[in-house]
Amino acid sequence: MATRTDFGPPYFRDMLPPVIQKNYGQWKYHERIKPGLLVHVAESGDRLWTVRVGSPRLVSTDWIREVCDIADQFCDGHLRFTSRHNVEFLVSDEAKVEPLIAYLQEHGYPVGGTGHAITNPVHTQGWIHCHTPATDASGIVKAVMDELYEYFVDWKLPAYCRVSLACCLNMCGAVHCSDVAILGIHRKPPVINHDVVRAKCEIPNVIAACPTGAIRPDPKTKSLIVNEEKCMYCGNCYTMCPGMPLADPVGDGVSIWVGGKVSSARTPPKFSRLVIPYLPNNPPRWPETTAAVKNIIETWAKHARKHERMGEWIDRIGWERFFTLTGIEFKPQLIDDFTLAPETYRSTPTFKW
Numbered sequence: 001m002a003t004r005t006d007f008g009p010p011y012f013r014d015m016l017p018p019v020i021q022k023n024y025g026q027w028k029y030h031e032r033i034k035p036g037l038l039v040h041v042a043e044s045g046d047r048l049w050t051v052r053v054g055s056p057r058l059v060s061t062d063w064i065r066e067v068c069d070i071a072d073q074f075c076d077g078h079l080r081f082t083s084r085h086n087v088e089f090l091v092s093d094e095a096k097v098e099p100l101i102a103y104l105q106e107h108g109y110p111v112g113g114t115g116h117a118i119t120n121p122v123h124t125q126g127w128i129h130c131h132t133p134a135t136d137a138s139g140i141v142k143a144v145m146d147e148l149y150e151y152f153v154d155w156k157l158p159a160y161c162r163v164s165l166a167c168c169l170n171m172c173g174a175v176h177c178s179d180v181a182i183l184g185i186h187r188k189p190p191v192i193n194h195d196v197v198r199a200k201c202e203i204p205n206v207i208a209a210c211p212t213g214a215i216r217p218d219p220k221t222k223s224l225i226v227n228e229e230k231c232m233y234c235g236n237c238y239t240m241c242p243g244m245p246l247a248d249p250v251g252d253g254v255s256i257w258v259g260g261k262v263s264s265a266r267t268p269p270k271f272s273r274l275v276i277p278y279l280p281n282n283p284p285r286w287p288e289t290t291a292a293v294k295n296i297i298e299t300w301a302k303h304a305r306k307h308e309r310m311g312e313w314i315d316r317i318g319w320e321r322f323f324t325l326t327g328i329e330f331k332p333q334l335i336d337d338f339t340l341a342p343e344t345y346r347s348t349p350t351f352k353w
């Protein structure tokens with residue numbers, strides 16, 4: 001038996017609701033009853049209702065106390081936070097399900113995000129915490145979801161829709177495999193502060209951190225030189241050295257990617273593909289980004305077949321037709337010129353118009 005310690009997370013099974021502990025690994029199926037409400041049925045006949053509420057990623061302790069009080073009132077204190085920043089109330093008494101939903105809606109908690117809807121976007125830290133962001137995270141997500149709120153609380157879409165945001169191309173926000181992805185991009189190489197480099201940075205580590213070999217030592221200044229032609233603006237060098245800041249208020253912006261998914265249902269998982277290379281940073285509401293995301297989602301919703309994810313719809317109609325329907329201008333930056341690009345090229349001469 002492992003020795004108990006006073007650090008690290010508690011054993012997760014000690015935190016499970018009694019009905020889950022009783023039926024652990026013995027669930028028969030689940031059903032989506034309505035937006036934001038699921039029911040899981042065990043082999044024993046026990047049922048567990050899940051009420052999903054969208055929440056911000058960054059919350060106050062007062063807000064956490066509020067949702068805990070709601071859980072105490074309606075579901076014996078049992079709730080969980082999902083990986084997409086939703087809050088799920090786990091209710092074992094059916095009589096408390098509708099009163100809980102009514103209470104949440106009355107107090108401004110958005111109930112939804114299940115089934116053929118947009119679930120809460122997963123996103124990164126943004127300006128509030130990260131050191132390499134090209135854009136904000138929570139701010140754009142708030143602005144976008146205010147526009148797409150109806151698609152969170154109702155089943156108006158042909159299939160699941162996963163939206164994600166990463167504030168730089170290091171992509172800790174799952175933008176590589178989402179139906180619609182918002183990605184912050186830097187467009188200028190780092191500005192070197194030679195005094196800081198000499199005083200605080202280990203030059204061999206900075207050189208090794210560059211994935212494209214764009215950084216080399218400068219013996220004359222006892223500092224570094226950046227080959228701007230090779231720089232991919234990733235910010236790894238700034239992670240290793242505070243003397244190489246990358247953020248730029250004019251050059252930084254937002255790109256839009258579409259068509260990715262993790263699921264293997266119907267078709268294999270897909271990577272997201274770039275469709276809009278640059279949109280400006282215009283806080284606090286980011287109107288260009290919000291309009292672009294809404295346009296893509298509503299165009300897909302209008303033309304896709306039932307159960308057809310974004311990438312599956314694009315595969316069926318072809319990229320040429322996608323750009324025609326969405327009205328997005330095709331730009332040279334969308335052409336894949338990476339070293340291993342031939343592995344991803346569409347090698348057939350067939351075009352789908």
